[in-house]
Amino acid sequence: xxxxxTYLIRPNHQHKFKPAIVKECIREIVRERLSGxxxxxxxxxxxxxxxxxxxxxxxxxxxxDRYKLVVQVVIGxxxxxxxxxxxxxxxxxxxxxxxxxxxxxxxxxxxxxxxGSYYY
Numbered sequence: 855x856x857x858x859x860t861y862l863i864r865p866n867h868q869h870k871f872k873p874a875i876v877k878e879c880i881r882e883i884v885r886e887r888l889s890g891x892x893x894x895x896x897x898x899x900x901x902x903x904x905x906x907x908x909x910x911x912x913x914x915x916x917x918x919d920r921y922k923l924v925v926q927v928v929i930g931x932x933x934x935x936x937x938x939x940x941x942x943x944x945x946x947x948x949x950x951x952x953x954x955x956x957x958x959x960x961x962x963x964x965x966x967x968x969x970g971s972y973y974y
Contacts, residue, residue: 862920863974865949869919871970876953879912880966884957893931893962902927905966913968924969932963945971 865871887905906925913923930937943950949972957964 871951873953880955898929920973921970926967928965
């Protein structure tokens with residue numbers, strides 16, 4: 855029998871999901887891709903998918919081992935209207951967390967949420 859554990863019930867502090875770092879990743883990618891872009895309903899489905907994939911790939915490389923990631927991207931036309939969004943999950947408050955960011959310009963609004971759920 856070896857001395858190393860083959861299972862973990864809690865992440866190490868350095869590998870814990872850090873919302874502030876994830877929010878910076880979201881902000882960087884969204885600003886880079888959407889700055890100066892005009893809302894086009896034909897492009898939104900593919901743009902949402904590609905943004906979600908880019909964000910997921912970048913967050914995966916941050917080293918949050920054993921975390922399952924869910925990335926939600928919503929893009930809508932900016933017409934001065936109000937938007938309310940909510941999410942519900944069943945999770946462990948000690949290990950699981952989320953990060954979100956909102957981008958707006960004269961033409962569109964983009965809301966991104968990344969949920970990190972520790973895989974036991």
